[in-house]
Amino acid sequence: MTSKALDTLLKEERTFKPTPNFIKQAIMKDKNIYKQNNKQKFWEGFARELHWFKKWDKILEWTPPNAKWFINGKTNLTFNCIDRHLSTWKRTKAAIIWEGEPGETRTLTYQELHREVCQFANALKSLGIKKGDRITIYLPMIPEAAIAMLACARIGAPHSVVFGGFSSDSLRDRINDSKSKIVITADGGWRKGSIVPLKANTDEALRETPSIEKVIVVKRIGNEISMTKKRDLLWNDIVKTQPYDCEAEEMDSEDLLYLLYTSGTTGKPKGIVHTTGGYMTGVYATTKWIFDIKDSDIFWCSADVGWVTGHSYVVYGPLLNGATTLLYEGAPNYPDNDRFWSIIAKHRVNIFYTAPTAIRSFMKFGKELPQKHDMSSLRLLGTVGEPINPEAWIWYYEAIGRNNCPIVDTWWQTETGHILISPLPGITKLKPGSATIPFPGIDADIVNEKGESVDAGYLVIKSPWPGMLRGIYGDPERYQKQYWSQYKNWYFTGDGAKRDKEGYFWLLGRVDDVMKVSGHRISTMEVESALVDHKVVAEAAVIGKHHDIKENSIVAFVTLKANIKSSTDLTDELKNHVVKKIGSIARPDEILFTAELPKTRSGKIMRRLLRDIAEGRALGDTTTLADSNVVRRFYVEGYTQR
Numbered sequence: 135m136t137s138k139a140l141d142t143l144l145k146e147e148r149t150f151k152p153t154p155n156f157i158k159q160a161i162m163k164d165k166n167i168y169k170q171n172n173k174q175k176f177w178e179g180f181a182r183e184l185h186w187f188k189k190w191d192k193i194l195e196w197t198p199p200n201a202k203w204f205i206n207g208k209t210n211l212t213f214n215c216i217d218r219h220l221s222t223w224k225r226t227k228a229a230i231i232w233e234g235e236p237g238e239t240r241t242l243t244y245q246e247l248h249r250e251v252c253q254f255a256n257a258l259k260s261l262g263i264k265k266g267d268r269i270t271i272y273l274p275m276i277p278e279a280a281i282a283m284l285a286c287a288r289i290g291a292p293h294s295v296v297f298g299g300f301s302s303d304s305l306r307d308r309i310n311d312s313k314s315k316i317v318i319t320a321d322g323g324w325r326k327g328s329i330v331p332l333k334a335n336t337d338e339a340l341r342e343t344p345s346i347e348k349v350i351v352v353k354r355i356g357n358e359i360s361m362t363k364k365r366d367l368l369w370n371d372i373v374k375t376q377p378y379d380c381e382a383e384e385m386d387s388e389d390l391l392y393l394l395y396t397s398g399t400t401g402k403p404k405g406i407v408h409t410t411g412g413y414m415t416g417v418y419a420t421t422k423w424i425f426d427i428k429d430s431d432i433f434w435c436s437a438d439v440g441w442v443t444g445h446s447y448v449v450y451g452p453l454l455n456g457a458t459t460l461l462y463e464g465a466p467n468y469p470d471n472d473r474f475w476s477i478i479a480k481h482r483v484n485i486f487y488t489a490p491t492a493i494r495s496f497m498k499f500g501k502e503l504p505q506k507h508d509m510s511s512l513r514l515l516g517t518v519g520e521p522i523n524p525e526a527w528i529w530y531y532e533a534i535g536r537n538n539c540p541i542v543d544t545w546w547q548t549e550t551g552h553i554l555i556s557p558l559p560g561i562t563k564l565k566p567g568s569a570t571i572p573f574p575g576i577d578a579d580i581v582n583e584k585g586e587s588v589d590a591g592y593l594v595i596k597s598p599w600p601g602m603l604r605g606i607y608g609d610p611e612r613y614q615k616q617y618w619s620q621y622k623n624w625y626f627t628g629d630g631a632k633r634d635k636e637g638y639f640w641l642l643g644r645v646d647d648v649m650k651v652s653g654h655r656i657s658t659m660e661v662e663s664a665l666v667d668h669k670v671v672a673e674a675a676v677i678g679k680h681h682d683i684k685e686n687s688i689v690a691f692v693t694l695k696a697n698i699k700s701s702t703d704l705t706d707e708l709k710n711h712v713v714k715k716i717g718s719i720a721r722p723d724e725i726l727f728t729a730e731l732p733k734t735r736s737g738k739i740m741r742r743l744l745r746d747i748a749e750g751r752a753l754g755d756t757t758t759l760a761d762s763n764v765v766r767r768f769y770v771e772g773y774t775q776r
C-alpha cells in the first residue's frame with residue numbers, strides 16, 4: 135500500500151451502524167458474544183450443531199506448532215454438506231445454481247447433488263481410489279468441480295484443486311508434489327468467449343507425472359480433444375452405471391481433507407494441509423454468522439474453486455448451512471461489463487461476496503451499469519482478498535448495496551481455512567477500509583518485533599483456531615520456519631496491520647515478498663525463478679508495484695547474459711515465458727532491463743529501492759548500496775528501454 139493510500143485509510147472516519155431492519159432478522163445480534171472466556175467451548179458449540187458418527191473425547195490438543203481439534207471425533211464433511219439436509223424439507227431445495235459464461239443454467243437440488251456426488255464417488259472407487267489417495271482437480275467453474283470435491287471428501291480421498299488459470303508446468307509441479315493418482319479435468323472452459331484448453335494443458339503436464347494413473351474428462355465444451363487410450367476416461371461414461379448411493383467414509387477429525395497450493399516467499403508453492411473436523415466447524419460457523427445465511431438465501435461468492443475462498447465459501451460453507459450457492463463460470467466483463475449485475479438480478483441473489491479488485495474495475499465502468507438492473511434482492515455484501523480502499527467500499531455500499539446492505543470486509547488466508555477478522559453484520563459498526571474486529575473465538579493481536587502489543591505492526595494469531603492449517607505437505611520444517619519462527623507459539627500471518635482507538639484492525643497488506651495481483655496470490659520469487667529459467671536471463675528481481683485497480687502490478691528488473699541485447703520482442707518473449715511457467719495471472723506488466731541489480735554489501739537485492747524506482751518515488755536511503763552507480767544506471771536504462 136502506498137503511503138498516500140495509507141493516509142487516506144487512516145483518516146477515514148465515517149461509520150455505518152446496522153439498521154434496525156437488518157438487526158431484526160440477523161442470526162447473531164448479541165453483543166455479549168464477544169465476551170468469550172472459553173474459546174474452545176465456543177467452537178465446540180458449533181461442532182455440536184453438525185453430524186458426527188462419533189463425538190470427540192477432547193476439544194483441543196495443542197503442542198505448538200501442531201494443533202488437533204475434536205480429538206477422536208469421527209465425521210464426514212460431505213455427509214454434513216448434503217445427507218444431513220435430506221431428511222428435512224431441504225431435500226428438494228436448490229443446493230447449486232450454476233450459470234455458464236455463454237448463459238446456460240443448471241440447478242441441482244440437494245437430492246440431485248447427493249446422487250451426482252455418490253455416483254462420482256463410486257466411479258472413483260471403481261478406479262481403485264481408496265481413503266488417503268490424492269486427487270487433482272483441474273476444472274472450470276462448472277457443477278462437476280463441486281461434485282468432484284464433495285465426492286473426494288465423501289470417500290476420504292484428499293483433493294488438490296488447481297486453478298484453471300495455471301499453466302501445464304504449474305499443474306505438473308502440483309501433481310508431483312501431491313503424488314496424485316487421478317486428475318479430473320475438462321475438454322475446456324469458457325473465459326471471455328474463448329476456450330481455456332484444460333485438457334491440452336493436462337496432456338502437456340502429464341508427460342512428467344509418474345503418479346497419475348487415470349484422467350477423467352468432463353465434456354464441457356464439446357470440442358475435439360485427444361484422448362489417450364486406457365489412461366483417459368470420460369466423466370459421463372464412468373458415472374452412468376454407478377449406483378445412486380455411496381456410503382460416507384467415517385473420517386477421523388484430523389484426517390487429511392485437502393491440499394491447496396499457495397505462494398509463499400520462495401519459488402516453490404507450498405501445499406497447505408487442511409484436515410476434517412476443525413475445518414468443517416470453522417467454515418460452518420463463520421458462514422452462518424458472518425454471512426447471516428438463511429434458508430431462503432441465494433448466496434453468491436464470485437471466487438473460483440481453485441482458491442481457498444472457493445473451497446470455503448462457494449462449496450463447503452454454504453452447503454454446510456443448507457443454503458443455495460451460485461456458481462458462475464466466466465469473466466465478470468463478458469459479454470458486457472454488467473455481467474455480474476445481470477446475474478444478481480436474474481437469480482435474485484441475496485448475499486454477494488467478491489474481491490476489492492473486482493469492485494474497483496466495476497467502479498471504473500460507472501454507476502450506470504448496476505443501475506440498469508434490479509438488484510433489490512441484495513441484503514448483504516462482502517469482500518475478501520486484499521485491503522479495500524474507503525473509496526471503493528463507499529462505491530460498493532452505494533452503487534451495489536443501495537445504502538441498504540452492510541458490507542462484511544473479511545480477513546483471512548489459505549492457511550487460516552476460514553475468516554478470522556470480520557464484522558458480524560447485525561452487531562458491528564462498520565468503518566470503510568477496516569475488517570473491524572476478530573471473530574469471537576479468535577485471538578488476534580498486532581505486535582512489534584519484540585512481541586509487544588502495539589498499534590501498528592505485524593498481525594499474529596495467539597491461540598489455535600479450528601480451521602488452521604496443519605502443516606505444509608511433506609515439509610514440516612518449512613511449516614515451522616514460515617509461520618512459527620518469528621514468535622514463540624504465535625502464528626505469524628505475514629500481514630501488517632494498524633489498530634485504532636476503538637480496537638478496530640486495519641489491514642495494510644503483506645510484509646513479505648508475496649504479491650496480490652487482482653486478488654491472486656503470487657510470490658515475487660516464483661516469477662523470478664520463471665524468468666531466470668529463460669536462457670538469456672542472468673538475474674531477475676521482481677516487485678509488486680502499487681496498482682489502482684489490481685492492488686499490485688508485477689514489475690521485473692532483468693539483467694541479461696553477456697552479448698544479449700534487449701528489445702521489445704525480447705520483452706514479450708520473457709513475459710510469455712512467465713505465462714508458460716506459471717500461468718497468465720503471473721504475466722509481468724513491465725520488464726525493465728538493467729546492467730546490474732542494486733544489492734547490499736552482503737548481496738541482498740534491495741527491493742525497497744526497486745519499488746521506489748518502479749513507483750517513481752525519490753530514492754530512499756541508498757547508503758547501504760554496494761555500488762551506488764547502479765541506481766543511476768536504472769534511471770538511464772530502465773526507463774529508456776521500456
Ligand code: WTA
Nearest residue numbers: 518519520521543544545546547548641655
Ligand atoms: C490478503 C485469501 C486485507 C492478506 C482468503 C492475506 C486481505 C492474503 C483481506 C491471503 C482483507 C485477505 N483485507 N487483506 N479483508 N483478505 N487479504 O491466501 O494479505 O489468497 O495475507 O487468501 O490476502 O491470501 P489468500
